[in-house]
Amino acid sequence: MSRSTPTHRHAWPPAGLVYGVDPSRFQDSNGDGIGDLPGVTGRLDHIAALGADWLWLLPVYPSLRRDNGYDVDDHEAIDLRFGTPADFTALVDGCHARGIHLMIDLVIHHTSERHRWFQAARRDHRSRLGSYYIWSEEPIEAPGDGPVFPGEEDSVWSYDDEAGAWYHHQFYGFQPDLNVANDDVFEEIVRIAALWLERGVDGFRIDAAIPAVRPKPTAGTGADPADFYERLRRRLSAVREDVVLVAEADVPPPEFAALADHGRVDAVVDFSLNNSIFLALARGEAGPLHTALERLDRSVAASARLNFVRNVDELDLEQLEDDERAEVFAAFGGSPDAFLYGRGLRRGWAPMMGDERRFRMSLSLLFALPGVPLLMYGQELGIGDDLSVEGRDACRPVMQWAAAPGGGFTKASDAPLILPAQRGGPFGFHRVNARAQATDEGSHLTLARRLAKLRGRVDLAARPVRRHELPGSPSVLALSVDGCLTLHNLGSQTAEVFEAYGSKPMLTERWNGHLLGPYGFAWLRRG
CATH class of the missing domain: 3.90.400.10 (Oligo-1,6-glucosidase; Domain 2)
Incomplete structure (x- = not known):
């Protein structure tokens, strides 16, 4: 595979957003009912128009996909269902020609039993x-x-x-754990990452970064997180100086701070803020977000935090207290079928919000929060879920491109990854699709594009964000960056914001200059 570089480079954090794509569910280019690499390449203009600086590509390795591709059979190869080495090179070149960096998963915690x-x-x-x-x-x-x-x-x-x-095996029985404390295993990890860097990859999302280094119940199996990731950074930087490392770490901020300290990793996927977002939404109060942001600011710089509202697993609420988790379950569960593993919900973002206004406000909130926003494919459209589907696949629909029999995702008459609910209902592809939303000024896609542009113009990635508590409006989260003030009403009642008088609107919904309506939001220029 050839090596290419982006037409322009910039350090982490990106000015825009990170866009996550499951290649099997994004676009089928050959009509076999499964998404593939040429399909992703063919849709890069959509990703670029959204304002993405990074494309995170979920696993493309050979796998039986019993755990959505994380049951890796070979870390060095590409699943033939997704394409060829030449197809991967074309994707790399297509990304770089548009100024998009490419990040792939580095799965170091385990292999499949077939490896x-x-x-x-x-x-x-x-x-x-x-x-x-x-x-x-x-x-x-x-x-x-x-x-x-x-x-x-x-x-x-x-x-x-x-x-x-x-x-x-901490995960499934078909995923035996690797002993990353073993020097030979560490060298294998470095060798595999170096191979993909030579193939043009710009960075890695390190899956299960903390569990991978935690000691197991036998001697010689634990590694100090700071030492391990410092060594990994040093070795990979010798291959490519500007390599970006993002760690998945579902742990409290003080624990994942060691990963971000001294640039061991560039960013951590932040589950703690994600949990607090849902607690705040359930209560209709900004308090949980103030608490979470204060705790984060003491531990990790905003530029090293990758924020998300929903990923494509269950909504894991493990960092909440039992009573707090019960609040979120009561507000967003909707059905006993929605609960999973005793800690989370397998519902999609838009369906959980229940109110289109609340979905749009939460989309705006993601872009306004200190840190880097992560959107998974289709979330810019507000795609749905299907609780009739087993396990976590309920919240893993295929991308909805058009009001066509296969949703524009495939021309195959039988596509196993299309959820039954996508063929009809309020979130089906006849109602929710990229083609229709691209030309609709009031669509979710149009809003996402505007938010990304506005975020880049305000330069949220590089400037410190201040929090403002509004005693008279506890439902409103107020954040400011230099001359920009953002307001998000997490509640279902109108709130008055005296502090915003005289501010000029840049992007607003349900804002009249001093009143913020239910689930309203406002991006304002002060002074």
């Missing part, structure tokens, strides 16, 4: 390749060492008949 390393390890678990994984003669019970997916797995240990031993 050649594990196949060799099970033949002799005491061999060099055997030491890549975590084995025991008997299952070891340890405090806090439970399955990531409660109810899906009964234990973090599975017995392998060929090895005659038990192997450790």
